[in-house]
Amino acid sequence: MERALAALEAEVVACRRCPRLVAYREQVAREKKREYRDWAYWGRPVPGFGDPQARVLVVGLAPAAHGANRTGRMFTGDLPNGASVWLVRTLYRTGFANQPTSLHRDDGLRLHDAYVTAAVRCAPPQNRPTPAELENCLPFLVRELVTLPRVRVVVALGAVAFQAVLKTFAHLGVQLPRPRPPFVHGTVYRFAGTVAGRPVPAVLCTYHPSRQNTQTGKLTARMLEAVFRKARRLAEEDR
Numbered sequence: 001m002e003r004a005l006a007a008l009e010a011e012v013v014a015c016r017r018c019p020r021l022v023a024y025r026e027q028v029a030r031e032k033k034r035e036y037r038d039w040a041y042w043g044r045p046v047p048g049f050g051d052p053q054a055r056v057l058v059v060g061l062a063p064a065a066h067g068a069n070r071t072g073r074m075f076t077g078d079l080p081n082g083a084s085v086w087l088v089r090t091l092y093r094t095g096f097a098n099q100p101t102s103l104h105r106d107d108g109l110r111l112h113d114a115y116v117t118a119a120v121r122c123a124p125p126q127n128r129p130t131p132a133e134l135e136n137c138l139p140f141l142v143r144e145l146v147t148l149p150r151v152r153v154v155v156a157l158g159a160v161a162f163q164a165v166l167k168t169f170a171h172l173g174v175q176l177p178r179p180r181p182p183f184v185h186g187t188v189y190r191f192a193g194t195v196a197g198r199p200v201p202a203v204l205c206t207y208h209p210s211r212q213n214t215q216t217g218k219l220t221a222r223m224l225e226a227v228f229r230k231a232r233r234l235a236e237e238d239r
Contacts, residue, residue, distance in 0.1 A: 002052050004147045008140065009047040012121050017136040021122035021129070025069055028123060033066045042072030048117030048144055049073055055113050055152045055235035056096065056228075057145065057201070058087070059161040061208060062120035062129055069123040074116045076102040076109075079211075086209035086224060087116075087157075094228040113235070115151075117144055119164035127210075134164060141168050146196045153234045154201045155227065158208030159183040165203055174200050185219075186227065188234065202234050 016022050029043025046063040060083070063069045067078035078084035084102050088109065091097035096114040101107070120129040120137045129137075145151060145168055156162035162183045170176055174193045181189050189203045206227040207219040214220075 008143050012045045012047040012140055015045045018133045021124055024125050025122045028065045028069055036070055039070055041070045045121035046074055050111035050115030051113055053150050054115035055150050056231050057151045058116045058155045059165055060118040060157045061160050062118050063123045065123040071104050073105045083209045086214055090224045090228055093225055115148055119161050138167055142171050151201050153204055153231045155204045155231050162205055204231050
């Protein structure tokens with residue numbers, strides 16, 4: 001399983017399927033942000049990371065241009081009050097991480113019972129991947145879900161991630177209701193059937209911890225922590 005994850009990581013990092021994303025991520029890595037001018041930017045697709053035995057899979061939108069696109073690790077190195085700050089602090093407070101900060105790939109962060117990935121693996125302009133770019137990345141998410149053997153809960157950070165999770169399930173043969181269920185913060189969805197020989201994971205929705213949501217109060221620290229405490233309870237249920 002760890003060998004399969006390593007092989008998938010290598011494929012992700014080498015991917016050049018989306019010309020617009022390739023051009024943007026490499027441009028950002030060349031031009032850099034002034035405060036990071038001494039950094040050697042990653043500038044490539046960013047693989048998922050975390051505990052290979054995770055019961056909780058966290059799916060975000062995409063790497064931030066000067067966060068994960070710079071550091072090479074999902075939800076790592078965002079600006080103060082950025083999404084990575086909120087997410088990793090929450091993972092720490094709810095027992096899924098060994099430290100409350102995520103600054104660079106070698107900062108010692110370890111996840112326990114959680115694995116973090118995204119619907120798109122390259123930083124998109126204006127944080128808006130196109131439908132075609134989402135489709136190009138979907139096979140990576142499908143393979144992660146199949147390869148991670150113990151996932152029982154998927155936490156979808158935002159509506160785009162939620163739709164990517166539903167498409168992943170559909171690709172794996174899960175019969176989804178019509179019309180498709182809506183994204184609603186704090187809602188848990190359960191689906192019949194199996195994925196890779198095990199029950200379909202529950203899906204738990206939360207607003208994305210973007211600055212747009214956290215600075216306006218649409219998502220508070222208490223709300224996000226409540227979601228991950230619920231994720232732990234769901235992961236521990238007997239099903």
